[in-house]
Amino acid sequence: MMKPGTLILYAAARFLMPLQLMFSVFLLLRGHDEPGGGFIAGLVAAGAFSLYLFAFGSELTRDLMRIDPRTLIGWGLLFGVISAFPALLQGQPFLTAQWWPIPLPGGVEFKLSTPLIFDIGVYLAVIGTVMTFVVALAESEQV
Numbered sequence: 299m300m301k302p303g304t305l306i307l308y309a310a311a312r313f314l315m316p317l318q319l320m321f322s323v324f325l326l327l328r329g330h331d332e333p334g335g336g337f338i339a340g341l342v343a344a345g346a347f348s349l350y351l352f353a354f355g356s357e358l359t360r361d362l363m364r365i366d367p368r369t370l371i372g373w374g375l376l377f378g379v380i381s382a383f384p385a386l387l388q389g390q391p392f393l394t395a396q397w398w399p400i401p402l403p404g405g406v407e408f409k410l411s412t413p414l415i416f417d418i419g420v421y422l423a424v425i426g427t428v429m430t431f432v433v434a435l436a437e438s439e440q441v
Contacts, residue, residue: 307352308353311349312353314346315346315349315350318342318343318349319346321342322339322343322421323339324339325339325342326339326418326421335420336417336418336419336420336424337420337424339417339424340420340421340422340423340425341424341428343421343424343425344424344425344429344432347363347429347432348428348429348432350362351432351433351436355436356433360433363429367425367427367433368430370422370423370426370429371422371426371427371430373419374418374422374423374424374425374426375423377422378416378419378420379419381393381412381415381416384396393412394412395411397409397410397411397412398411
């Protein structure tokens with residue numbers, strides 16, 4: 299059951315959410331070279347889910363996310379910790395950046411790096427933290 303809202307809010311949420319999520323991925327991927335990164339990308343993604351929550355309620359938002367926000371925090375912390383170990387395995391100082399070229403079809407090369415893995419961890423942790431707060435606040439208002 300949807301909570302009361304306006305038709306304009308429903309339409310805006312359905313139109314803007316995918317755009318915000320794509321923009322958050324763009325910010326995530328360009329973050330360690332230019333402005334952006336895991337934190338701001340996570341805030342943009344959390345804003346997209348929050349907009350959906352304001353339009354359709356916490357139950358439908360939880361269904362859309364398919365994973366508990368607190369689980370995202372755990373995955374984010376795990377990615378952050380994992381990003382530290384490749385340098386240690388190479389005999390380099392803790393958190394020294396490592397890059398691995400990955401060839402893609404069409405002659406394009408993608409460089410996977412430990413800064414990107416760390417940024418993905420921050421991204422997931424920020425989404426999880428913000429959405430835990432927002433969903434909890436929304437659900438406390440329904441009581």
